[in-house]
Amino acid sequence: MKLNNYQYDRLLQQFDEKRLKARYELEQREEEIYTKLPRIKEIDEAIASESVAAGKNALMGDSAALSGLKDRIKALDEEKSKLLTDAGYAADYLQEKYECSKCKDTGFIGTEPCGCFKTAMTELIFEESNVKDIIDRENFSTFNPDLYSDTIESYDKDLQATPYKHMKGVVEKVRGFISEFDKDHRNLLIYGNTGLGKTFLSNCIAREILDSGHTVMYYTTFELFDMLSKYHFRYEDYPRETFSYREGILTCELLIIDDLGTELTSAFTTTQLYSIINERLLAGLSTLISTNLSPAQISGRYGERIFSRLSKDYDFIKLIGEDIRTKL
Numbered sequence: 001m002k003l004n005n006y007q008y009d010r011l012l013q014q015f016d017e018k019r020l021k022a023r024y025e026l027e028q029r030e031e032e033i034y035t036k037l038p039r040i041k042e043i044d045e046a047i048a049s050e051s052v053a054a055g056k057n058a059l060m061g062d063s064a065a066l067s068g069l070k071d072r073i074k075a076l077d078e079e080k081s082k083l084l085t086d087a088g089y090a091a092d093y094l095q096e097k098y099e100c101s102k103c104k105d106t107g108f109i110g111t112e113p114c115g116c117f118k119t120a121m122t123e124l125i126f127e128e129s130n131v132k133d134i135i136d137r138e139n140f141s142t143f144n145p146d147l148y149s150d151t152i153e154s155y156d157k158d159l160q161a162t163p164y165k166h167m168k169g170v171v172e173k174v175r176g177f178i179s180e181f182d183k184d185h186r187n188l189l190i191y192g193n194t195g196l197g198k199t200f201l202s203n204c205i206a207r208e209i210l211d212s213g214h215t216v217m218y219y220t221t222f223e224l225f226d227m228l229s230k231y232h233f234r235y236e237d238y239p240r241e242t243f244s245y246r247e248g249i250l251t252c253e254l255l256i257i258d259d260l261g262t263e264l265t266s267a268f269t270t271t272q273l274y275s276i277i278n279e280r281l282l283a284g285l286s287t288l289i290s291t292n293l294s295p296a297q298i299s300g301r302y303g304e305r306i307f308s309r310l311s312k313d314y315d316f317i318k319l320i321g322e323d324i325r326t327k328l
Contacts, residue, residue, distance in 0.1 A: 002214070002251070002252075002253055003121060003124075003125075004215075004247045004251040004252070005247065006247055006248065007124055007125075007128065007215075007248070010124065011107070011117065011120055011121060015105055015106060015107040015117070015120075018099055018105040019098075019104075019106070022096045022097055022099075022105060023096065025096075025097065026094070026095075026097070029094060030044075030094060033084070033089070033094060036087065037083055037084070039083060040080050040083055040084070043076050043079060043080045043083075046076060047073055047076050047077075050069060050072060050073070051069065051073070080094070099116070100114060100115075100116040102114055102115070102116070103116060107120070125210060125213075125214075125216070126210055128215075128217065128248065129210060129215075129216045130218040130219065130223075131207075131210075131216070131218045134203055135203050135206055135210070138199075138200050138203035138204065138207075139203065139204050139207040139208075140171075140207070140208070143171070143200070145164060145167050145168060145171070146164070147197075147324040148162075148164040148166075148167045148321050149162060149164060150162045150163070150164035150165065154321060154322075156320050159320060163319075163320050163321030163322075166319075166321075167197075167319070167321075170201070170317055170319065171201075173315075173317065174201065174205060174317075177205070177315075178205060178208045178209065178212075181212070181214065181253075181254075181286065182212075185285060186286060186315060187281075187286055187287045187289075187313055187314040187315065188205075188286075188287075188288045188289070188314060188315050188317060189288075189290075189291070189310055189314040189315070189316050189317065190289070190291075190317045190319065191290070191291050191292070191293060191294065191298075191316065191318055192318055192319030192320060193292060193323070194292055194323065195322075195323030195324060195325045195326075196319040196320070196321055197324055198290040198319060199258055199290060201290075201319075202218070202256050202288055203218075205256075205288060206256060209254050214253040214254060215251075215252040215253045215254070216253065216254045216255075216256065217248055217252040217256070218256040218258065219249075219256070219258065220257075220262070221257055221258065221259050221261070221263040222262055222263050224249075224257060225263045225264075225268075225269045225272060225273075226263075227245060228245075228246075229268060229269075231245060231246075249276060250276070250280065251285070252285070253285060253286065254285075254286045254287070254288065255276070255280060255285070255287045255288070256287075256288045256289075256290075257287065257288070257289045257290070258290050259290060259291065259292070260273075260290065260291035260293065261291050261292055261293040262292075265301060265302075270302055270303065270306070273306060274306050274309070277306065277310070281309065287314075289310075289314070295307070295311070295316065298310065
């Protein structure tokens with residue numbers, strides 16, 4: 001599971017806030033108990049002063065300074081616990097309450113991430129993927145190949161298959177992409193007419209990759225270029241956001257760009273698209289692009305430089321058939 005620097009900082013901040021919350025709540029309980037049971041405040045002050053005094057004496061060479069400290073503190077703790085329970089409180093009422101007792105809300109046990117930190121990583125990855133809600137509805141468990149025609153009339157001579165049989169092969173190819181994701185950083189370009197399930201298929205892939213513990217970011221091309229344009233031309237207003245978005249786009253393990261060709265094409269968008277494609281290829285990170293454009297239309301719209309990158313380093317998957325949305 002790979003986080004970029006911004007995501008990692010966010011998680012560390014979350015755990016800092018948990019510890020601050022635990023400390024604040026303890027201080028509130030201490031204030032309550034010290035008012036109701038003043039003797040407990042005296043005990044806490046006695047423990048603190050004896051510990052400091054014993055430490056100073058030990059530093060001055062008094063080897064016996066710490067020998068009796070443990071027993072004295074134990075006796076004071078037992079008195080404090082009895083005062084609390086006699087007053088109807090739990091014996092540990094004046095101890096910090098952590099959400100995770102294993103790591104005490106640090107997120108780490110030694111140098112290893114705690115289970116709670118790993119869970120928080122997964123939650124953050126799903127939250128920032130932009131597909132958290134939709135992949136509960138659009139995934140392989142809800143995929144229905146019967147929506148695709150399997151008649152002689154629908155037979156595609158170029159692909160030598162009906163839409164139904166062709167989609168079966170597409171799903172098999174996509175599952176291969178998913179199963180080999182850790183070993184082979186491939187890229188996909190899914191294209192075809194409107195309503196053939198390109199976005200649905202992208203969401204199926206996103207769900208599987210997220211479930212396997214990898215980072216995924218999903219954007220429509222309009223969202224992607226609108227965001228990049230906004231922060232590029234107004235960087236001074238959004239320096240932190242610009243860095244985090246750009247870092248996420250370039251470092252997530254799978255970037256999904258949906259509906260390429262629906263954006264307003266300009267020199268800026270073309271430059272940004274090439275930069276994203278090129279930098280992710282150089283980093284060995286996978287990208288999935290879906291589009292209604294044919295390969296020839298992609299070449300004509302975005303130029304030879306981008307198309308040569310795509311044709312060389314992407315697996316092109318064509319979807320065929322009629323608009324399946326009319327059958328839902």
